[in-house]
Amino acid sequence: MSDASDDGGSDDSPADCDRPDNVADAAVDRWPLYRLVAESGRENALFVVVGILGTGIAQVLATADMFVIGIAFDAMFNGQPYDLPLLPTGVVPGDEPARMLAFTVALLVGLKVADVSLAITGQYCWNLLAQRIQHAVRVDAFDTVQRLGMGFFDGQQTGDVMSVLNNDVNRLEEFLTNGPQMTVYATVVTISSFGYMALLNWRLALVAVALAPVVAVANWWFGRRHERRHDAVRAETGKLNAALETAISGVPVVKAYGGERHETDRVADRSRVHRGAIWRSHVTRSRHEPALRLLAGMAFLLTFVVGTQWVLDDRFWVLRGTLTAGELIPFLYYTQNLVGPMRVLARVTGFYKGAKAAAKRVVGIQQVEPPRETDGVELTDVAGRVEYDDVSFGYPGSEPRSGSENASGEGSDPRASDEQVISDVAIDVAPGETVGLVGATGAGKSTLTKLLLRFYDPDEGAVRLDGHDVRDVSLPSLRESIGYVAQDPFLFTGTVRENIAYGVSEDDRRESSNSASGETASSDERDATDEEVVAAAKQAGAHEFISSMEAGYDTEVGERGTKLSGGQRQRIALARVLLTDPPLLVLDEATSQVDNRTEVLIQRSLAEVTADRTTLVVAHRLSTVRDADQIVVLDDGEIEEVGTHDELVAREGAYADLWKVQVGEVGAD
Numbered sequence: 001m002s003d004a005s006d007d008g009g010s011d012d013s014p015a016d017c018d019r020p021d022n023v024a025d026a027a028v029d030r031w032p033l034y035r036l037v038a039e040s041g042r043e044n045a046l047f048v049v050v051g052i053l054g055t056g057i058a059q060v061l062a063t064a065d066m067f068v069i070g071i072a073f074d075a076m077f078n079g080q081p082y083d084l085p086l087l088p089t090g091v092v093p094g095d096e097p098a099r100m101l102a103f104t105v106a107l108l109v110g111l112k113v114a115d116v117s118l119a120i121t122g123q124y125c126w127n128l129l130a131q132r133i134q135h136a137v138r139v140d141a142f143d144t145v146q147r148l149g150m151g152f153f154d155g156q157q158t159g160d161v162m163s164v165l166n167n168d169v170n171r172l173e174e175f176l177t178n179g180p181q182m183t184v185y186a187t188v189v190t191i192s193s194f195g196y197m198a199l200l201n202w203r204l205a206l207v208a209v210a211l212a213p214v215v216a217v218a219n220w221w222f223g224r225r226h227e228r229r230h231d232a233v234r235a236e237t238g239k240l241n242a243a244l245e246t247a248i249s250g251v252p253v254v255k256a257y258g259g260e261r262h263e264t265d266r267v268a269d270r271s272r273v274h275r276g277a278i279w280r281s282h283v284t285r286s287r288h289e290p291a292l293r294l295l296a297g298m299a300f301l302l303t304f305v306v307g308t309q310w311v312l313d314d315r316f317w318v319l320r321g322t323l324t325a326g327e328l329i330p331f332l333y334y335t336q337n338l339v340g341p342m343r344v345l346a347r348v349t350g351f352y353k354g355a356k357a358a359a360k361r362v363v364g365i366q367q368v369e370p371p372r373e374t375d376g377v378e379l380t381d382v383a384g385r386v387e388y389d390d391v392s393f394g395y396p397g398s399e400p401r402s403g404s405e406n407a408s409g410e411g412s413d414p415r416a417s418d419e420q421v422i423s424d425v426a427i428d429v430a431p432g433e434t435v436g437l438v439g440a441t442g443a444g445k446s447t448l449t450k451l452l453l454r455f456y457d458p459d460e461g462a463v464r465l466d467g468h469d470v471r472d473v474s475l476p477s478l479r480e481s482i483g484y485v486a487q488d489p490f491l492f493t494g495t496v497r498e499n500i501a502y503g504v505s506e507d508d509r510r511e512s513s514n515s516a517s518g519e520t521a522s523s524d525e526r527d528a529t530d531e532e533v534v535a536a537a538k539q540a541g542a543h544e545f546i547s548s549m550e551a552g553y554d555t556e557v558g559e560r561g562t563k564l565s566g567g568q569r570q571r572i573a574l575a576r577v578l579l580t581d582p583p584l585l586v587l588d589e590a591t592s593q594v595d596n597r598t599e600v601l602i603q604r605s606l607a608e609v610t611a612d613r614t615t616l617v618v619a620h621r622l623s624t625v626r627d628a629d630q631i632v633v634l635d636d637g638e639i640e641e642v643g644t645h646d647e648l649v650a651r652e653g654a655y656a657d658l659w660k661v662q663v664g665e666v667g668a669d
C-alpha cells in the first residue's frame with residue numbers, strides 16, 4: 001500500500017494515496033498496538049496509573065499472607081522473633097502465642113480487605129481504559145476510512161474494511177481489558193514472590209528461579225508462533241466478512257439466478273479456511289500454557305528437593321546457613337505461586353499477539369493518507385466556469401489495453417501502465433451553461449464528472465473550476481460547490497425527509513468534525529425547513545409520489561432505499577441535491593429510471609434550476625440533453641463531436657446516428 005504524498009496540490013492525489021491490495025499489508029509499524037494506545041490513550045493516563053497501582057499493590061498484599069504466616073509460625077512455635085518488615089516494633093504483640101495469633105488473624109483480614117478493594121479499583125480502571133480506547137480507535141479509523149479517496153474503496157472489499165472497524169477493534173478491547181492487569185498481576189506476583197523468597201533465604205531463591213531463562217526462551221518461541229497464527233486469523237476473518245457482505249448485499253441477484261447453493265458453498269469454503277486458521281491458533285495456545293506450567297512445576301520440584309535436603313542436613317552442596325521448616329513452607333508456597341503468573345504469561349502473550357495482529361490492520365487503514373481536506377483555495381461566489389484542459393486518466397491499478405504503452409514508452413511506471421479511460425479531453429464550459437455528455441456505455445462520461453469532483457485526479461492535464469486547478473482547491477469547498485447525483489443514488493436508512501435534508505445538515509456534520517480537531521465552525525449552520533424539503537421534492541418531481549405514501553415525508557425508505565423504486569430513489573436524490581442549492585450541478589443519469597412523462601415534468605422544473613448555473617448532464621436518453629448549450633459526444637475516452645443538438649444532427653455524425661435510433665428513424669444496427 002502506498003502512502004500519499006501530502007506536500008503539494010498536485011501530489012496529493014486521491015488516486016495516488018490509496019492503492020492498497022489488502023488492509024493487513026499496510027502496517028509497516030513495528031509497534032502498531034503501542035501506536036494506537038499511545039495516540040488514543042494520552043488523555044487516559046490517569047486510568048493507567050491508577051490501574052497499575054491498584055492491581056500492583058493488590059497483588060503485593062495478596063502475596064504477603066504466606067510471608068506473615070511463616071513469620072508468625074516461627075514466632076509462635078520456634079521461639080523466633082515476630083519481626084515484620086515495615087511494621088513498628090510496638091505494634092507487634094509480645095511473646096504470648098494467643099495474642100500473636102489474634103494479631104496475625106487481624107493482619108490477614110486487613111490485608112485481604114485492602115487487596116480486594118484495590119483489585120476492584122484496578123479492574124474498574126482497566127475496563128474503563130479499554131472501552132475508551134476502543135471507542136477512540138474505532139471512531140478515528142472510521143473517520144480516516146470515510147475521508148479516503150475513491151481509489152481506496154476500489155481496491156478494498158467492504159466486508160474486509162468492516163471487519164477492521166468492528167472485529168479488529170473489538171479484539172483490541174479484549175486485550176486492553178485483560179492484558180494490562182494480567183501483566184501487572186504476573187509481574188507483581190513474580191517480583192513479590194521472589195522478593196519474599198529472597199527475604200526468607202536469598203540463596204534458595206536463586207535456585208527457585210534457575211529455570212527463568214528457559215521460561216523466557218519458551219515464551220518468546222510461542223509468542224512468534226502466536227503472531228503468525230493471529231495474523232492469519234485476522235486476515236481470514238476479513239475475507240470471511242467480505243464473502244458474507246457480498247452474498248447478503250447481492251441477495252436479489254442470488255435469488256434471481258437461484259444462486260443460494262453456490263453462495264452457501266462459497267461462504268462454507270471461506271469459513272472452512274477461517275476455521276482452520278482459528279484451529280491452528282488454538283493449538284498453539286493449548287500447548288503454550290501447559291509448557292510454561294511444566295517449567296514452573298520443575299522449578300517447584302527442584303526447590304522442594306534442595307530445600308528439604310537443606311533443612312534435614314543443614315546444608316545442600318555449596319548452600320549453607322540456616323534454613324528452618326518455617327522458612328521452607330512459605331518458600332515452597334511462593335515457588336508454587338509462580339505457576340499462576342506462568343499461566344497468565346501464556347494467556348497474555350496470546351492476547352497480545354492477537355491484538356497486535358488486529359492493530360496492524362487498524363494502523364494499516366490509518367496509514368493510508370486521505371487527500372488534504374482543509375488546505376487549498378476556499379471557493380467563494382463560484383461563477384461556474386469548468387475547464388477540462390487536455391485531460392488524460394486511467395483508473396489506478398487497471399490493466400493496460402494490449403499493446404498500449406505509457407507516455408514515456410516504458411512499462412515500469414505503475415501509474416502510466418493504467419488503462420487510459422480518458423484521453424486528451426478538452427472541454428470549456430462557460431458559467432451558467434448546460435453541457436450534455438453522451439456516448440456509448442463505457443465511453444468515460446461518468447469518469448469525467450468524477451474528475452471534476454476530485455474522486456480521482458487526472459494523470460495528465462488539469463480540471464479547473466473558475467480557473468483554479470481542482471487539486472489546489474480545498475476538498476470541502478470544492479464538493480460543497482457541486483451538487484452531484486450519481487448514476488445509482490444511495491439513500492440512507494431513515495425517512496424520506498431525512499434523506500432529502502441530508503445535504504443541508506452538512507454544516508452540522510462539519511461542525512462536529514471541526515470541533516473534534518479543535519477548530520471552531522462558522523455559526524451559519526441550519527437545518528432544512530419542511531417547506532424547503534417539499535419545494536425541493538416538487539422540483540425533482542418527487543412530491544406527488546411522496547404525498548401518496550401513507551406516512552408521506554416520514555416514510556421509512558429501508559436500507560439503501562430498498563422500499564422505493566429506482567425512479568423514486570433517483571427523484572429523492574435529485575431533491576437532496578436541489579435543496580443544497582449548489583452553484584454547479586452534475587447529474588449522472590439522474591433521471592434514467594423515471595418514465596418518459598415524469599422525466600418531461602422534471603426537465604421543465606429543472607430548466608428553471610439550471611438556467612443560471614453550470615450543469616453537466618450525463619445521459620443516454622438524448623431528449624434529456626436536447627436543450628443543452630453544448631453536447632459533448634465521447635467515444636472510448638476521446639471527444640468525437642461537440643455542438644448543440646441542432647448542429648450535431650445537421651452534421652450527420654455519431655450523434656445524429658444515435659438520435660435517429662432514439663426517435664425511431666433507423667434501427668439500432
Ligand SMILES: Nc1ncnc2c1ncn2[C@@H]1O[C@H](COP(=O)(O)OP(=O)(O)OP(=O)(O)O)[C@@H](O)[C@H]1O
Nearest residue numbers: 154395398421439440441442443444445446447448
Ligand atoms: N472504479 C473503476 N476502476 C476501474 N475501472 C473503472 C472504474 N470505473 C469505471 N471504470 C472503467 O472506466 C471506463 C469508463 O467508465 P465510465 O463509468 O466513465 O463510463 P460511462 O461512459 O459513464 O458508461 P455508462 O454510460 O455505462 O455509465 C469503463 O471501461 C469502466 O470499466
